[in-house]
Amino acid sequence: MNIDTAWLEEHVFHHALTGAEQRTLRDFVEVHHYVKGESLIVEQSIVNGLLVLKEGSVALRHEQHGQKVQIARLEAGVQLGDMSLFGGGCASATVVALTDCVVYQLPQSALQYMMQYRQNMVQDIMRNSIRNLSAALRHMNDHQAYALQYMQGVHAPC
Amino acid sequence: MDMTWLEEHIFHRALSSDDKIILKGLIENLHYTKGEMILEEGQEPEGLFVLFSGSVLLEHEKNGQKVRIAKLEEGAQFGDMSLFEGGKTSVSVRAGEACVLYKFSQKSMHYMMEYRQSLSNDIMLNTIRSLAQAIRQMNDTQAYTTQYMQGKRA
Numbered sequence: 001m002n003i004d005t006a007w008l009e010e011h012v013f014h015h016a017l018t019g020a021e022q023r024t025l026r027d028f029v030e031v032h033h034y035v036k037g038e039s040l041i042v043e044q045s046i047v048n049g050l051l052v053l054k055e056g057s058v059a060l061r062h063e064q065h066g067q068k069v070q071i072a073r074l075e076a077g078v079q080l081g082d083m084s085l086f087g088g089g090c091a092s093a094t095v096v097a098l099t100d101c102v103v104y105q106l107p108q109s110a111l112q113y114m115m116q117y118r119q120n121m122v123q124d125i126m127r128n129s130i131r132n133l134s135a136a137l138r139h140m141n142d143h144q145a146y147a148l149q150y151m152q153g154v155h156a157p158c
Numbered sequence: 159m160d161m162t163w164l165e166e167h168i169f170h171r172a173l174s175s176d177d178k179i180i181l182k183g184l185i186e187n188l189h190y191t192k193g194e195m196i197l198e199e200g201q202e203p204e205g206l207f208v209l210f211s212g213s214v215l216l217e218h219e220k221n222g223q224k225v226r227i228a229k230l231e232e233g234a235q236f237g238d239m240s241l242f243e244g245g246k247t248s249v250s251v252r253a254g255e256a257c258v259l260y261k262f263s264q265k266s267m268h269y270m271m272e273y274r275q276s277l278s279n280d281i282m283l284n285t286i287r288s289l290a291q292a293i294r295q296m297n298d299t300q301a302y303t304t305q306y307m308q309g310k311r312a
Contacts (some may be wrong), residue, residue: 055254064301071300086283087290119275126282127242133289134239134263138248140296144227147303 003029004054004103011077013124024118028110034097040080041095047081049107050125057103060093068123072136073098082129106147159185167233168282176284177277186267190253197251203240204247205233205263208279209233212257217250222254228292229254238285241267 005022008029009015017025034040034056041047043063053076060072073092074080084091085108106125115120161178165171167222170242173181177289190196191304199219205243216228218234230236233297241264256297270278 056197062306063299067272067301067305069226069301069304071297071304081264082286083290083293084306085232086286088172089290089294090293090305094288098303118280121277122277123271123282126279130238130282130288132287133286133293134243134245137239137292137296138245140293140300141216141218141249142220144296144303145218145225147300147307148225149220149223150307151303 002026002084003031007054007106008052012079012128015124017121019118021118024121026112027059028106030095030105030107032103032105034101034103036097036099038097039094040097040101040103041091043092043094043095044085044105047084047091049105049109049111050082050085051080052104052106053078054104056097056099058101059098059107059125061096062093068094072139079125079129079132082125082132086126086129159187159260163210164208166283166310168235169277170284171280172197174242175275180270180274181277183270184262186261186263188251188261190259192253192255194253195250196236196253196259197247199247199250200247201247203237203244204283205237206241206267207233207237207251208237208260208262210258210260211255213255215252215255218248219250224250235285235288238288242282242285280282 003026005017005025008025009017009107040051053074055076057073058073059070060074061068080095081091102124113123159171160184161181165173196207196214209230211232214230214236215226216230217224217226230247236251267278270281
């Protein structure tokens, strides 16, 4: 299936790729479709590579004291699986399709190839991971500050 | 500069003697006393800080109040989010006790990205690990506070 390399340039690499780099993506990127309600990633499972949400929206659900709590809603353009891929360990949350979704998946074997032969592309992917994770953490810092104030009785819930 | 410590906490491998010489020229050694401000929320990025010893407190301003959201210990890094993302500093960082920091300035990071990609890749990998660890902890906290605000937890 054809992949939209221009979209990947815009959302992941943030610059124009060479012809050879575009071919690498066409060779390795897999396209997956998920219907509403289907799980893309299950918490505590091993994630095979990096997922980029091309279309649709997903919810992140984290289990706490036996209950699944929705902690975020993510839209097209986000990367998923990078925490366990680069950081090691299992998936920290379950990712469920809130709408029908199209996902580009770069399997771990492809990333290993790229680490050896396409280091610049891996560096771009890592930078994008840092951007994504930083944005998530900024949002969480804000939420936590609000929640702490709420628990101290300073604010009502929003 | 304790190169063995940097190998263990940041690079996660043995560095070549050439890498060590380069790093000695790129890293600044900074000392702060307890309570001293290291970074102010909203300021321009300064570089990447690695906590060699001591502890720091992260404070975030919300509704006009500074709220303490985390305490970081030896081995933690900060300043990386604004450095790689290009935004302003998202929290204030204050020394929780006397601390020693290793600082990679923006200029040093750009040099490594240009001429020492293996070193900058290791730092980026460590940054992802560090952010991932913070997010995993925050997932737990956020799930708890969400349950609390919904009245499911005391």
